[in-house]
Amino acid sequence: MKLNCYSKFAFLALISLTILTSCHPRKAVMKGEPGEIVQPQASIADKYSEMMGVDKNDIQNGRLYAFIDQWMGTPYRFGGLDKDGIDCSGLAFLLEQQVYGIAIPRMTSKQILVIKREYEQDLKEGDLVFFDFDGKKFSHVGVYLQNGYIVHASSSKGVIIVPLHGAIYKYFSRCGSVTDLGTTTVTADSVN
Numbered sequence: 658m659k660l661n662c663y664s665k666f667a668f669l670a671l672i673s674l675t676i677l678t679s680c681h682p683r684k685a686v687m688k689g690e691p692g693e694i695v696q697p698q699a700s701i702a703d704k705y706s707e708m709m710g711v712d713k714n715d716i717q718n719g720r721l722y723a724f725i726d727q728w729m730g731t732p733y734r735f736g737g738l739d740k741d742g743i744d745c746s747g748l749a750f751l752l753e754q755q756v757y758g759i760a761i762p763r764m765t766s767k768q769i770l771v772i773k774r775e776y777e778q779d780l781k782e783g784d785l786v787f788f789d790f791d792g793k794k795f796s797h798v799g800v801y802l803q804n805g806y807i808v809h810a811s812s813s814k815g816v817i818i819v820p821l822h823g824a825i826y827k828y829f830s831r832c833g834s835v836t837d838l839g840t841t842t843v844t845a846d847s848v849n
Contacts, residue, residue, distance in 0.1 A: 687723040691758030695719040701726055708818055709806045718782060720756045725808050725818070732815040745810045749785060749798045752808075757783055759835055769795045772833030777821070780832055786821060788828040795830060 689695035697705075697719035705722050706713040716722055728751075734742020738751070746765040753759045762768050765787070772785050780786070780801040786809075788797040799809030801821070808818050809825075819825055 687720050687727070687755070689720055691720070691755055693720065697722050705802075705818075709802060709804045711804045715803065718756070721752075721782060721802075724752055724756050725802075725816075728816045729818075730815055731810070733810050733812045743810050743816065745798050748808070748810045748816060749800055752800050753783070753835060757835075761835060765795055765798045768798055769831065771836055772831075773836045774831060774833040777832060781834065784832060784834050786832040787830045788825060789830045790828055797828065799825075801832065 686698070694717060697716050699713075701719070701722045702713040702716040705725070706716050728740075728743065728748065731740055732742045733744060735744050736747075737743045738747040743751075746763060746768060749765075749768060750761055750763050753761045761771055768785060769787055775784060782801060782803055784801040786799045786801050786807050787795045788799070790796045797809070799807035799819075799821075801807050802818065805821050806818055807821050807825075808816065810816050811819075821829070
């Protein structure tokens, strides 16, 4: 009788564990090589199209949105460059490297030097957007996505997607495309 009771308990525990682990959301997997445009997972396309108010067919760069999904919610940590904490320039640095295969400087003050200035209406996915916080010129950076949205490492909320013309816009300073000047293309071997 006791063995039967333990067997039932073990069976229920196994079923509960299976249900809980199957409900856990999976993080996106980055497919392809840096610089390669790959189809996004359907769940990723749905998630980010809804978040940014675009058609899911407009979410075309699977590497970009898988990267964002992996980092989303990571807390802010000045000088951080891992999942325990990351700062704004670290996020831009890793995104450009791992998504586009472009090596940019690590610090915001140097990242501003490797862009070709663009008008806001001409921004494309992957362009850098700079802000002046605390009276310091180009002290914060985000990466443009589409439909007026950027991804950045917020000091209070961690890695998030926000509208450029939201609360952050009053600090907007400059934006532009990363140029080849001073950058080098990286391979998959140098990213890891």
